[in-house]
Amino acid sequence: MLLGTQRINEEGVLEIGGCSTVELAREFGTPLYVVDEEYFRQTCRAYRAAFESRYPNVQISFSGKAFAAMALFRIVEQEGLALDVSSGGELYTGLQAGFSPDRIVLHGSNKSQQELEAAVAHGVGRVAIDNLEEVARLQAVAEARGATVDVLIRVAPGVTADTHSHIQTGKLDTKFGLAIVGGAARAAAERARQAANLRLRGLHCHIGSQIFDLEPFRQATEMMVGLAAELREAFGFELADLDLGGGLGVRYLDGDQPPSLDEYAEAVTGAVRDQCEKHGMALPRLLEEPGRRLVGEAGTTLYTVGVVKEIPGVRTYVSVDGGMSDNPRPALYGARYEAIVANKAGEPRTAKVRVSGKHCESDTLIEELEAPEIAPGDILAVQTTGAYNYSMASNYNRMPRPAVVLVTGGTADLIVERERLEDLVRLDRIPERLRA
């Protein structure tokens, strides 16, 4: 499978954005995250177009947690998208990248006092209230600053999406949001409405991630508009914003067939219209917060192959110079990937190997990869690593986090520097009593 601008050149080398991946590995070192700028921009545009052509009032936000880097936030802003953030750090990154605060939505199931204060101080566009206590906490912060804050209520619509249980976030049994069943969502909405410094603008939900089935999105929409109708009945609430989160899946494996953006937008906007008509409600502004779908397939990670160990009659292990520190998803929830041997991309795939990371765990990146004969020094390009890879990277085993390059039209720009060994100890302190 070739994604975005990936192609195999005359020398049989994988190119992305017109750059040879072998040259990128040589110039910037490995592991290296490569972001295909054109593909990322195209997907942002296609997402907007799919919704804007079907619905009168839409705001598409990039879910910053998927890949929180200033250069990517700049691209998102240039493409006319808003930004959703889930922590003070993501908010800071967005502001540093030049995002206008009123185009930022703050989420988080356990926001700290500093996060609430930063959101109010900077005047973010929306705060999604996640629990009952947060209504009072945010009201107090807003009052202290003499500000009025536009809020959404994060609702757990009780919908189970067909995805890994670790990324199902809209069901009843979840730490996220306020349930419809039992009345918590309604209670939070009532309190927010009564709070003098809060303006209740709408409802938000996010049912999970890497979802291929459109039915849960329709069900969630039905639940959300149904709740809005109940709130209108109860205290005359007008639904201005309906934020349906993100969650649409991407291609990790050859056979993966997620819905097209048009199919998805048709299902979502159709459901919003139907439900609003059913309840006699005006169409709200529709907010979407894709992360994975915008940036997932635009990212590729390059590794250099080190040890190749053949256990006769058992299997061949191919070890690369990264692993769970730059991509924890296989370890976290059994995520599966495709990869291309970048310097042998034109050769037939005659071998089956297991790709291992270098960490002190079993650290398997790919259980079974069909590949040409692999030798030490080869460059392995693991595909669809744009979402939740760089942003979930760690320093496990004191591995410096990899660099990120942005490629387009034959140009490669470094957008995040590789951590250096000095960076690893920069924040360490040795107490005086240990110095002797």
Ligand SMILES: Cc1ncc(COP(=O)(O)O)c(C=O)c1O
């Ligand atoms: C509130 C919220 N919105 C949007 C997203 C983005 O989800 P995805 O990357 O699946 O589109 C998430 C992901 O966890 C989320 O928690």
